[in-house]
Amino acid sequence: MQADLLQAGLYALMLLALAVPLGWFMARVFTGEVRFLAPLEHVILGAAGDRREQGWKAYASSLLLFNAAGFSLLFGILLFQHRLPINPQGFDGLSWHLAINTAISFVTNTNWQSYGGETTLSHFSQMAGLTTQNFLSAASGMAVAVAVARGFAARQAKHLGNFWTDMTRATLYILLPGAITLAILFLALGMPQTLFASVDVTTLEGGKQTLSLGPVASQIAIKQLGTNGGGFFNVNSAHPFENPTAITNFLSMLAILAIPAAFTFTYGRMVNDPRQGRALFVAMGLLLVAAFAAMYAAERFGNPLHAAYADPAAGNMEGKEVRFGLVNSVLWAVTTTAASNGSVNAMHDSLTPLGGLIAMLNIQLGEIVYGGVGVGLTGMLLFVIITVFLAGLMVGRTPEYLGKKIEAREVKLAALTLLVMPIGVLVFGALAIATGTAQSSVQDAGPHGLSELIYAYSSATGNNGSAFAGFTANTAFHNTMLGLAMLLGRFGYIIPILAIAGSLAAKTPAAATAGTFPTHGPVFVTLLILTILIVGALTFLPVLALGPIAEHVSVLFGRTF
Amino acid sequence: MSQLRAALVLSVLFTLLTGLAYPLAITGIGQVLLPHQANGSLVRRGEAVVGSALIGQNFALDRYFQGRPSATSAVDPADTTKAIDAPYNAANSTGSNLGPSSKVLAGAVEARAKALGEGPQPADLVTASASGLDPHLSPAGALAQVARVAKARGKPEAEIRALVERQVEGRDLGILGQPRVNVLALNLALDALAP
Structure with a gap:
């Protein structure tokens, strides 16, 4: 217990120590102060050719076009991988629906795995595609x-920046640099890196074992690092080649939350009020710690159905790896669902x-506990708008954020995004049940079957990518519907928040007065957390009661399915 | 129009940079500077490659320590539309994915525990790992097999127990993960001690 909490505490400290300087560095990158790769940047942006300042609509359409181009390229690679080089296993092209699902999945930063890495994808698809x-x-x-940060900070501006420049700087x-550093560390700690497909060995008992590489x-x-989460292997970071030691595990968990957490600080700097960023960091951090404590308690308590046969001292070890143990499995599960990582x-x-x-x-709340790179912050800002609106209603004043009036247009757009998760999870899930495609895909009977379905559609809509993997998602119906859910969950947030940023950019901030409701203090943080929990609970409590809560009660009463 | 051009040009340029140059450069670094790790951390006994230090393998005989239950499968050679159980198939990783209220899981845990003895057994010996390729056991999971291995090898239990204790690896950096035993390393040491 003590050793477990020590590891979790060390993680929290290291995350904070990493996020603060990284957030500062990222702010300098996006304001153009960091220039060590300027020649390369110029070549790339010169070839692209479009360097004008963009309003929110042009910014959004650039992003959509870029993602559409990325989708087409990836879809083509996956469909025709049998005609492309570096395919040592000789895998066939993917089915059209698996190729669509996987291409949407990676373009929307979901990385849902309907595919099984080592049994489906060529090395070329993994590298040039994924x-x-x-x-x-x-x-x-x-x-x-x-x-969005620029729009919130701007004063009577029409423009939000240039998408191509921002995207190129983020990458370069x-x-x-982060990926190169991490990849070399991972290599040194045991992760393979070869173009060979596999190696055959003869085991001590004389059997043949084929090791996929x-x-x-x-x-x-x-x-x-990019909160993507799509694995090289079917079992993702549980695979010893994808996560060989507790050290790679620790570095991976840091990499998952580093950029999302740093973005709160980047945001604070970009809006010229670091307190705003810190308040978001604290709100997210409190939600993360609460989620960790709850899941740790549940897993440590273990499964009462197995108590007579499995020594309860180790907790619930089904589906966990010895080298990580309970605490690192729980910490990972919390961080990966809080961020939209999904590994x-x-x-x-x-x-x-x-x-x-x-x-x-964690996923259903909208993945705003640090969340995906960039989109975690913007998802949280949507909740900030809802919160200042609710606070404004309570005291009867026009809500303000960063000195700008939050009016009907912004609140409507923010409220619209609250419908994204329920549509993707509840409506699509209900459709799957009504058509019978849910029943044929779930592995487990009883309430757990419903949990498997709900998890799949939550994960897709939340752009998470993790799964209750007993669910057979690789069917034409689910590949298509989950693909739609991923698109809805990605662009259903991105476009409204860019529109809000465009509208706020045009406003003039007013100076704070005695009547201004501060959005950086403990009162605001509390209100923000409560808003998130109330919205999430109101939306999902009924279905959670039918799934995991019903299962919990069943297990306590010794009922199996 | 200028947006379309930028989208296409940048898609191609970044595919070359991040999709080919980056992974190939890392491959080069790995093959030149860290070939052991880059090629799967293979373990040799004499000339023969007997496995990977990172990947568990199937041990069924009484004379070896056995790893955790594995849920991996393989294509049935008799009927390619079906899958058969193939523990520690390192070309097709998977966990059981059975839910906590699963009757199948409860039955499997019970059967594994009863095969090992009376009462509760170390949790890692009665539950399937996440990858199906877990190379490790908890120290308790290894110690629980000492009597069987000692009998099969005709050696005193104390000697085998001492061997297990020597093979226990502590937490990484003294803090991370948990104490564990690499089953392949343990069995190699066992073969060296008591062929």
């Missing part, structure tokens, strides 16, 4: 956050009912 989008989807999300100065370290580094080092399907509930709820 690794590229791991960078570019992350860079797109970061660009959005930067544009932040993602690429590939360019793992390079992909895993960016998969974590896993334990099988979430085998978490205890309440442990699984926390993972699901």
Whole structure:
């Protein structure tokens, strides 16, 4: 217990120590003060050719076009991988629906795995296809956050910046150096990096074992850093080649939250009020700690159904790896669902009912507890707008944020985004049940079957990518519907928040008066957390009651399915 | 129009930079500077490659320490539309993904525990790992097998127990992870001690 808490505490400290300077550095990158790669930047942006300042609509359409181009390229690579080089296993092209699902998945930074890495994808697809989008989807999300911060800070401005410049800087100065450093560390700690497909060995008992290999370290580094999460192998970061030791595990967890957490500080600097960034950091941090405590308790308590046969001292070890142990599996599960990373080092399907509930709820709250790179911050800012609106209603004043009046247009747009998760999860989930496609895909009977379905659609809409993997998602219906859910969950947030930023950019900030409600103090942080929890609970409590909560009660009464 | 051009040009340029140059450069660094790790941390006994230090392998005989239950499968050679159990198949990683209220899981945990003895057994010995390739056991999971291995090898239990204790690895950097035993390393040491 003590050793467990020591590891979790060390993680929190290291995350803070990393996020503060990184946030400062990122702010300098996006204001153009960091220039050590200026020649390369000039070549790339010169070739691109479009360097004009953009209003929110042009910024958003650039992002959409870029993601559409990325989708087409990736879709083509996956569909025709059998005609492309570096395919040592001789894999066939993917089915159209698996290719669409995977291409959407990587372009939207979801990285849902309907595919099984080592059994489906060629090395070329993994590198030129997936690794590229791991960078570019992350860079797109970061660009959005930067544009939004500029819009919030601006005074009577029409422009939010230039998408191509922001995206290129994010890749060149932040993602690429970070990924190279991390990949080399990962390599040294045991992750493979080769173009060979596999090696055959003869085991001590004389059996043959085929070890799947590939360019793992390079992909895993960016998969974590860009909150992507799509694994090289089927079991993702539970695979010993994808996460060989407790040290790679620790570095991976830091990489998952480093940029999202740093963005709160970047934001504070960019709006010229670091207190605003710190308040967001604290609100997110409190939610993270609460989620960790709840899941840790659930997993430590273990599964009462197994208590007569499995020594309860170790907690629930089904679907977990010995080298990580309980605490690192829980800490990972919390960080990966709080961020929109979605890589896993334990099988979430085998978490205890309440442990699984926390993972699901983290996603359903909209992945704003640090969240995905860039989009976690902007998702949180949508809640900030809702919160200042509610606070304004309580005292009967026009709500303000950063000195700017929050009016009907901004509140309507922010409220619109509150519908994204319920549509993607509840409406699409209900459709799957009504058409019978849910029932044929779930692995487990009883309430856990519903949990598997709800988790899948939460993960897709939240752009998370982790799964209750017993659920068979690789069917035409689910590949298509989950693909739509991913698109909805990505652009259903990005476009409204850019529109809000565009509208706020045009306003003139007023000086703070005695009547201004400060958005950096403990009262605001409390209100913000409560708003998030109330919205999430109102939306999802009914379905959680039918799934994980019903299962929890069943397990307590010794009922199996 | 200028946006479309930028989208296409940057998609191609970044595919070359991040999708090819970056992974190939890391591959080069790995193959030149860190070839052991880059090629799968293979373990040799004499000339023969007997496995990877990172990947568990299937041990079924009484004379070896056995790793954790594994849920991996393989294509049935008799009927390629079906899958058969193939523990520690390192070309197709998977966990059981069974939910906590699963009857199948409860039955499997019970059967594994009863095969080991009376009462609760070390949790890692009765539950399937996440990857199906877990190379480790908890120290308790290894010690619970000492009597069986000692009997099969005709050695005193104390000697085998001492061997296990020598093979226990502490937490990484003294803090991270948990104490564990690498099953392949333990069995190699066992073969060296008592062939």
